[in-house]
Amino acid sequence: MVRMYGKFQELPLSAIEPEGWLRRFLEKQRDGLTGHLDEAGYPFNTKGWTSPKVRRQHGQDWWPYEQTGYWIDGMIRAGHLLRDDFLVSKARKHFDYVLAHQARDGHLGPPFMRKAVSESRWPYAVFFRAMMAEHSVTRDRRIVAAIKKHYLNGSAPHSCYLDVCNVEPMLWAYAQTGDKRLLEVALSAHDEYNRVCADYDATIGKMLSAARPTAHGVMYNEIAKLGAVLYLYTGTKRLLDATVNAYRKLDKYTMLISGVCSSTENLRGKDPLDSHETCNVTAHPWSVGYLLMATGRAEYADKIERACFNAVPGSVTSDFKAVQYFSCPNQVVVDHTSNHNFYKCGTPWMAYRPNHDTECCPGTVNRAMPNFAARMWMTDGAGGLVAACYGPSRVTAPVGTKHEEVTVVEETDYPFSDRVDFQVRTSHPVAFPFWIRIPGWCTSADVLVNGERLKRTLRPGTFVKIARTFHHNDRVTVRLPMRVRLSRWPRGGIGVERGPLVYSLRIEEDWRVSPIKEKTSKRFPAWDLYPASPWNYALALSAKTLERDVEIIEKPLTGDPWSIVVAPIELRVPARRVAGWRIRRLRSIVSQYYGETGLPTKRVKGTFRFTPQLPDPETLPKRLGKRRETVTLVPYGCTHLRVTIFPQCK
Numbered sequence: 001m002v003r004m005y006g007k008f009q010e011l012p013l014s015a016i017e018p019e020g021w022l023r024r025f026l027e028k029q030r031d032g033l034t035g036h037l038d039e040a041g042y043p044f045n046t047k048g049w050t051s052p053k054v055r056r057q058h059g060q061d062w063w064p065y066e067q068t069g070y071w072i073d074g075m076i077r078a079g080h081l082l083r084d085d086f087l088v089s090k091a092r093k094h095f096d097y098v099l100a101h102q103a104r105d106g107h108l109g110p111p112f113m114r115k116a117v118s119e120s121r122w123p124y125a126v127f128f129r130a131m132m133a134e135h136s137v138t139r140d141r142r143i144v145a146a147i148k149k150h151y152l153n154g155s156a157p158h159s160c161y162l163d164v165c166n167v168e169p170m171l172w173a174y175a176q177t178g179d180k181r182l183l184e185v186a187l188s189a190h191d192e193y194n195r196v197c198a199d200y201d202a203t204i205g206k207m208l209s210a211a212r213p214t215a216h217g218v219m220y221n222e223i224a225k226l227g228a229v230l231y232l233y234t235g236t237k238r239l240l241d242a243t244v245n246a247y248r249k250l251d252k253y254t255m256l257i258s259g260v261c262s263s264t265e266n267l268r269g270k271d272p273l274d275s276h277e278t279c280n281v282t283a284h285p286w287s288v289g290y291l292l293m294a295t296g297r298a299e300y301a302d303k304i305e306r307a308c309f310n311a312v313p314g315s316v317t318s319d320f321k322a323v324q325y326f327s328c329p330n331q332v333v334v335d336h337t338s339n340h341n342f343y344k345c346g347t348p349w350m351a352y353r354p355n356h357d358t359e360c361c362p363g364t365v366n367r368a369m370p371n372f373a374a375r376m377w378m379t380d381g382a383g384g385l386v387a388a389c390y391g392p393s394r395v396t397a398p399v400g401t402k403h404e405e406v407t408v409v410e411e412t413d414y415p416f417s418d419r420v421d422f423q424v425r426t427s428h429p430v431a432f433p434f435w436i437r438i439p440g441w442c443t444s445a446d447v448l449v450n451g452e453r454l455k456r457t458l459r460p461g462t463f464v465k466i467a468r469t470f471h472h473n474d475r476v477t478v479r480l481p482m483r484v485r486l487s488r489w490p491r492g493g494i495g496v497e498r499g500p501l502v503y504s505l506r507i508e509e510d511w512r513v514s515p516i517k518e519k520t521s522k523r524f525p526a527w528d529l530y531p532a533s534p535w536n537y538a539l540a541l542s543a544k545t546l547e548r549d550v551e552i553i554e555k556p557l558t559g560d561p562w563s564i565v566v567a568p569i570e571l572r573v574p575a576r577r578v579a580g581w582r583i584r585r586l587r588s589i590v591s592q593y594y595g596e597t598g599l600p601t602k603r604v605k606g607t608f609r610f611t612p613q614l615p616d617p618e619t620l621p622k623r624l625g626k627r628r629e630t631v632t633l634v635p636y637g638c639t640h641l642r643v644t645i646f647p648q649c650k
Contacts, residue, residue, distance in 0.1 A: 002175045005235035007296025008378040008386050011397055012136040013080040018373045020392025020413065021561050025313075025320075025369055026078050028560070030087055032320030033354060033524075034071075034078050034366040040354035041519035043067050044363070049127060050097040052110050059358070062113060062120040067363040068094075069126035070282075074366025076130050080137045081373050095131055099142050106149030116156035121163040124150075125222075128169035133374075135176075144176045151185055159192035161200065165222050171233050183233060190226060204239065207246035212253050217263025218279045218360075220246075225287035228294040240294055247291060257329050257487060257495045257502050257644055258314060258636060259306030260284050264326050264341040272493050272614050272645035275328035275341050275350070278361040281311045282368040289375050292388060296380075298437045298461050301388050305439075305500045308372040308389075309415050313637030316365060318563040321524050322352035325361045329495075329636075329644035332507065332535045333583050333609045335528035336516050340584075340610040343599075345591035348516060352640065353526040355519035384433035386463070387422065390414045390478075399432035406430055406470070413557050414480075415500045416568045416635075422476040431469040436478055438462050441499060446479040484550045484571065486543050492617035493645035494539060496571065496633055498552075503571050503633035504642035506564065508533035531641055536582065537575040537631055538615075538624060538647035549574055567634040576649055577625035584610040615647050624649050 018026060029035070037044040046054045048068035056063060072091045079087030102108050109127070113120045128147055135143045151170050158166040167186045174182035194203045201207075201215035202223035213220055227243035230236065254261040254268060260276040261284060262268035268275075285307040292300035315327040324334070326341055326349050336348040348356070355362045377395040378386040385399050385406075391414060396407045407425040414420050422434075438445045440461035447454040447464060458464060466476065482499030489495060496503040514526035541549055551572040561568045586608045592601050615623060636644055 002178055002233065003235075004175070004232055004381060006232045006293045007380065008293045008388065009381050010136075010293070010375060011377055011379055011395065013077060013133055013374055014137040015397045016081065016373060016377050016393060016395050017083075018081055018391070018393050021416075021557060022369075022373055022391045022393060023082070024560060025562065026082050026373065028318075028320040029074075029078050029366060029369065030082060030084060033323065033362065034075055034320065035087060035090070036524070037071055037354070037362060037366070039521045040362065040524050042355075043359060044071060044355070048072070049094040049109065053112055060118055060120070062123050063359075065110065065113070065123040066126050067359040069123050069130065070360065070363030071366055073126065073130035073133065074364070074368075074370055077133050077367065077370035077374060080133065081370055091130065092134065094127075095134055095143070098127075099146050102146055102149070105155060106146075106153035107155055108146055108150045114155055116158070116160065116163060119160055119162045121156060121158050121160075121166055125162075125165040125168055128166075128172075132169060132172050144173060147173045148177055148179060148182060152181055157192065158189040159196055161193075161197060162219055162222060164189055164193035164226065167226050168229055171229060174233065186230070187234075190230060202246065204242045207242040208238075210249075213246070213249055214267050216265050217261055217267050217277055218265075218283050220250075220267060221261070221280060221283040221287045225290045228290040231294050232290070243291060244295070247288065256311075257489065257497075258311035258327075259303065259309075259502075260311040264343050269490070271490050272330050273328060273340055273611065275326040276311060278315045278324055278327055279364050281307060281315050281327075282364045282371065285368070286371050289371070292375075293378070296463060298463050299440055301437055302440050302461070302500070304372065304375070305389050305415065306502075308369065309500050310502045310636040312365075312368045312372075313562040314639060314642070317352050317527075317640065318560055318638075322354050322527060323362055323365050324352055325349040325356045325358070328611070329504075330611055330642065332531050332611045332641055332643060333529070334641060335530070335609060336514050336526070337606065337608045338610060343592045346589045346604050346606065346608045347591070348514070348526070351514060351526060352529065353514070353520070354524035357519075380433065380435060382433070384435055384465070386435040387420075387437065390420050390437070400430050404430050406432070408434075413561075413568070416554075416557060416561055418480045418482050418499065420478040420480070422478075424470045424472065424474040424476075426470065426472050429469050429471050431467075433465050433467040434470070434476065435463045435465050436476065438464060439480060439500065441485075441497075442480045442482070444481050448477040448479075450475055451477075484546050484552070486541060486546065489645045491614045492620070492648060493614050494541065494648045495645055496539070496541070496550075496573070498569075498571070501569070502636040502644060504636045504639045504644040505535055505537065505646075506567070506570070506632040506634045507531050507535050507639070507641040507643070509564070509641055529640055534577065535641070535643055536578045537629070537643070538578050538620065538649040540574040540576055540628060540649050542650075562635075562637050564634060564638045564640070567638040569635060571633040572630050573633060574628055575631045576628055578615050578620065578647060579623045579625065581612060581615050581623070584612050586610065614645065617647070620647055620649065
């Protein structure tokens, strides 16, 4: 038995079953991109990991394996969570092929990737996560044996930037087998990476420093988490401290209101027009999940919820048939010219499309919500059950000192409701610790056990341990009152938040099929999206009078709560129109792009429409309309066009 040093551990996918709105979200994934991304063109219409060589169209030879690996991972996780044979069988054929074609020396996957060249070992970390998810359900011994043999064959190093992320599956294989050689290989790869890449932002030394990170966002998230992953297996606190500090710096310098770090493609700042790459709506909460397991701190569960309840649904269409590559808190026009970020400026990278000309985001977005569902429930490693993140679901797991099986049903409309009910189902009384979370934003929580208030201090940002003998139909009720609050952002901007949700202006949407048809189909078109209602408002809000000035409208959940048409919560707030704050229309732009000599720039001519910057706070008073209006805000994740960072007027 391998000793684990973290506070919490994952449960098998088979233990968790999403219900309510969460199940409907995953079903939309199944019926949308997750189940049918092969209709959206290259590389998802290739044989992927069932082919010894996918012909590349651009980038590196290993790109198609990374991109399809993301998709397969999301597919198998969604499939097992839904108990859906279509998704499971579609993903499983890739595992069966790879396992059946393992080389004599243990190498898995395409033969051309045997020799590590230019991060070509990174796709294995992606694909093996899918195999690890499959193993958590099937306990297929072939998977453990094959991954172990692959990493012990010594055919290539794993120390070149993203290649070091293979430490994650190496350590998983170590936990399954107890073979200390795998731990040694993982530690050696990580040490070598820190030596040869010493100047990179995500090395241990750099992460422990105060230096601001500016690296590629996905690479930073994927590599920086490894300190926490290694801590789980070694207990080396310096490694954990490095990851903790790395994510503290992300919060300080790059965290957007949506709950994901700005990244286009490198880490940026907190400007109202800074955006996040959609790969990071998956990479960030996945990585933070290791910090949650390592430390047991509620703040990391808060971060996961914030990203998954805002940035994730805000980056895709509500039918899960199109995705943005870059997504922004402020985007009032989203078409094939509207990418306002300097990198790839003027391209369709902010448009809602089933696929993009770099295909990582359409692949990895399929992992985001399944990963959330898979880590809602955890174990404390000592017979306790942990309700880490909240949402409608049920879990069946062994608990207590005798590892007796119980089921806990979580009945809730959270995050659209402040009430979470847990019902214990067991054939006989069972003693075990039950952990619940008090989010950091909640200052007046209540916990009731069978209707009686728990008589202890409930501090925001903590886990509460309820250790008792539970009987069949015992109930634990958590009440988390949500208060409206303002957050402050650069250029005089303000945001409106309530509980784990961020709120954006409701803008009527004019959807038009894009003239760019590449990587689309009749069922999966690309879209140009324009505002069909005024959006240029400054909010007349003050922190002192929020409760008086904001009207909260709560509606029953019907259909898809992430659709703007049936948004279950609306905030009615006072606002004034801002004269001259309008969409920017340009005929010529300067754009940065990848080239053979680094990141050159080029001037591009055409017709471009961009979301404008916030008005200058100094000139704002003279530009305000005289009439005070009431506007409607809805959850960020319900919107495709949005203003989330507003000018503020008195």
